[in-house]
Amino acid sequence: MTQIVWIQIIVTIAILCIALAEALVLQYRKPGSFDWSEAWLSLADMAGRRLLGVLPVGIATPVFEWVWTHRLFTIQLNGFAAFLLLFLGLEFFYYWYHRASHRVRFFWATHAVHHSPNQLTLSTSFRLGWTNKLTGITLFYTPLVYFGFEPKIVLTALSLNLLYQFWLHTTLIPKLGWLEWVLNTPSAHRVHHASNLDYLDANYGGVLIIFDRLFGTYRPERPEEPCVYGLVKPMRTRNVFTMEFSQWVALYRDMREATSLGSAFAYLIKPPGWSPDGKSLTTEALRAQQIRTTAT
DSSP: OOHHHHHHHHHHHHHHHHHHHHHHHHHHTTTTOOOOHHHHHHHHHHHHHHHHHSSSOSHHHHHHHHHHHTSOOOOOOHHHHHHHHHHHHHHHHHHHHHHHHHHHHHHHHHHHHOOSSOOGGGGGGOOOSSSSSTTTGGGGHHHHHHHOOHHHHHHHHHHHHHHHHGGGGGGGSSOOOGGGGGOHHHHHHHHBBBGGGGGSSSSOSSSSSHHHHHOOOOOOOOTTSSOOOOOSSSSOOOOOHHHHHHHHHHHHHHHHEEEEEEHHHHHHHHHOOOOOTTTTSSSHHHHHHHHHHOOO
């Protein structure tokens, strides 16, 4: 095996051990509080994703290769400026990928799997969905390749970005003071995973939280509003296939029953909860409903 494969194996074992340690701490603090079935589902997702990863079904690789051939420049990672440009560029495009994954139902059908656990623990980070490669989400980073970063460098940087986010999926770490202004922290990410109406569609950053602050999607965790984790309509299944494909089945059903081609396409690109009959349950519609209820 290559050195890279060995590194991947060691890192995987390390994060599994850390996640197990967190589970034992939570169980010790409050017996019965840790839902082991949620953790097993997350492990099943990770195992299935690794198996499916060997299939040549992704569309990003050929696109990256073509774009790399027609790139504007060639940027060598031989100095601080180049590393900083890659880091900030990746963060910028990650923010928009992540925001689209919540605001475009076609992408949400995969990303909802990650938000389906009804508890937030380190094992939640294992659950990313099996259909990412089919939706082409990696294409959000194509501009980095076009401007001169080699595809394998971009993908390596993305892997490190996701690895950073492992420690964010926990309720054991409190707010981190001034770091909350700059970094994506466990507190900020707890808000991101919450299904509370006030917290929905917020805190999309990867390593940094600055783009959320810049584009108006930052929400702080508030002690008077404890986070409730999971989907707005909680998923209670213990069937990994239901977990992976229920959103796709619902999307297909809505598109099939649409009364026009325009409505069918709108189901793909509109936010989750949208419907053409004026009875949408999008975040905006739910908040407007809350305001009307409060006013009366």
